[in-house]
Amino acid sequence: MSVTIDITGLPHERIVFCPSPLAELGAALHALSEPAHHPGLHAWATTTAAALEPELADRLHEADFMWRSTRSDILLPARPRETLAEELDDLDRMDDERYVGSALEISCASHYTYGAPSPLVDTRMRRRALDLAAARGPRQAAFVERMLADPTGTRAWVRRLLEDCDEAFFSDTWRRVRIQLAADARHKTELLRRKGLADAVVAASPAMSLEEDEHGSRIVVDKLVQGRTTTAQGSGLTFLPTAFGRPHLIALYAPGWQPVVQYPVSGRELAGTAPVETVKLRLEAVAHPMRMRMCRNLARASYTTSELADAYGITAPEVSRHLAVLRRAGLLTTRRRGRYVLHQLDVAVVARLGSDFLESVLR
Template sequence: MVVTLDLAKARPADLVAGASPLAELMAGLHVLAEPEHHPESRAWLGRVRERMPDGLATDLAYHAPLWARFRCRLFYPFAGPLDRDLDGELDALSRLDEDTFVRYAAIAIRGTTFPVDGLLADPSGFLRACERRSYSRAELARALVTDPAAVRAGLVETLARCATSYFDAEWRMVGPRLRDVSARLRDATRGATVAATLASMSPTATTTDVPPRVHYDKLQSATGAVAAHGCLLVPTLRGWPHLIVKLDPDEPVVVHFLAGDWEQHRQVSQSLVRERIAALAEPARLDLCRHLLGEPITTSELAERTALGEPQVSRHIRRLREVGLVTSRREGRMVYHRLHARLLLDLGVDLLATVMR
């Protein structure tokens, strides 16, 4: 499964890169709402919670369906120029027409895309769907259909309190870094193809020339066209390993990508994760891993220890080597095999990152 961007007729000018404090604030709110998914942010979470005034945590929990799982489109720019300040973005959110606000708020609260036209006239199906998800979603959904203006005012006021309590100070540190990433990306775009620029958003992205497309490795399937309304590239330093791609009709594509060090947050493709799990599902291979862990060992020694024939051991070793879990080196006439213990240790993290990405 992949998210695909169709690049037919797309030009470098269709790509607009820039920082968004509102998107970065939302990324942090997602971490606050789903802390168990982000152990790397534990220290940051502690600092934020210490600075959070009374009542703000309750208000954030009330609005959390807007960012906990399905990131609401309202928190991303709808057009350039980017690199605005948070006050400007909150003002734009306050002035957004009500139909657009209700549309994207409802989609986020329900947690999936659905036909929103006529929602306020007949909200019964929407409310039932939200009630099946959770009480908190149902509560916010009822408020939205009853008084969308009040929901918007409460949301903007809550976001402004986040800015005052902790985010303004955080943005003074991370904002220059994100603006620098955006500036370097704009420079790179002028000398690169659209496909190369979009593929640089993720270490697991792939491209095709015919038809011209970029594919993002995610556990969902969706397709959007860049040339239709352009594409906004928004970097973030918060929320590894998420790569968010917004493909809303009549709006620019948004790619919210990790601007941090990929070497510190390694990602592998979902196909490789599946292959490694499948390789280890064979009991004989799992037993071989026990012997391969302690020291380099030959095929003949493995055969003697496991009561398998040497051809069988060779086949199992070859499969483990194909998925990177075993390394082999020759010394004279002997070939020694050893388990790549670090990759085995990382497999759980890789699986979680694949599910979350």
């Protein structure tokens, strides 16, 4: 599974690495809402949350569905600006239908990424947004009702909320991190110019790659989600570095939007993470009851096929089939001793499976 961004024919000058204050504010708000996702930011999140005025904290809680489980597309600008005010001005110029559809992306998640109409203009989507919001609690239900009834007023409310966050804590945070983010963006831009897009993409995150063949060029983002988008004529592709992102790798791929990828600047820490498909293979391999029982032996010592067949009362071909599944998943080490082939569980790989799984679902 992956998000594929078709960039066939896209000139490299339309591929931009650049920090965005609005995107970084969205990432910071997510870290405040879900501190368990970001243990490395525990001190910052604790200190910042404790210093918030109760009234501001209450408003953040009211609107946190726009950044809590994932980031609304309005928080990922395709054309980053120098200041938050400039990016909020750009946001103000967006039409109501697009703004509301994106702001309520979580409530409309199952259809939004397929180009479903905005709940402002489609009765069925409006009912769906209200129903799903109600399932998330009375505060979100009230917020969604207000946004659908008065999009202009609600948009102004959201802007004031983000401006108040900037005044309360983000402006200081942005001054500290923007230098690091700008340096990272310059480094990736230089890699793109000197070594090519493939090197720049992998440097941004090892969970991304460039694929090129006779059908064209694509950037593949290894995620536990299936999505596809393309760079429309005259548009481009934007990469936004973030100091608050890890372990998340956000890809905007909704129809009608320029593709945007937000990647954590600490990408080197992800180098040991297994691809999503490998994690899936490993989980399926150890989930089978017989293979789980065999792992008990294989974790303790090396065993031959015949020894395992004798221990579990099954045939040698059956054991071989189970061992083949474990081997394809990269969970076994095999060595030969004379005419015997000995198999043993790779305990180090199995020990990483939990963290690899968590990294995959949070990415």
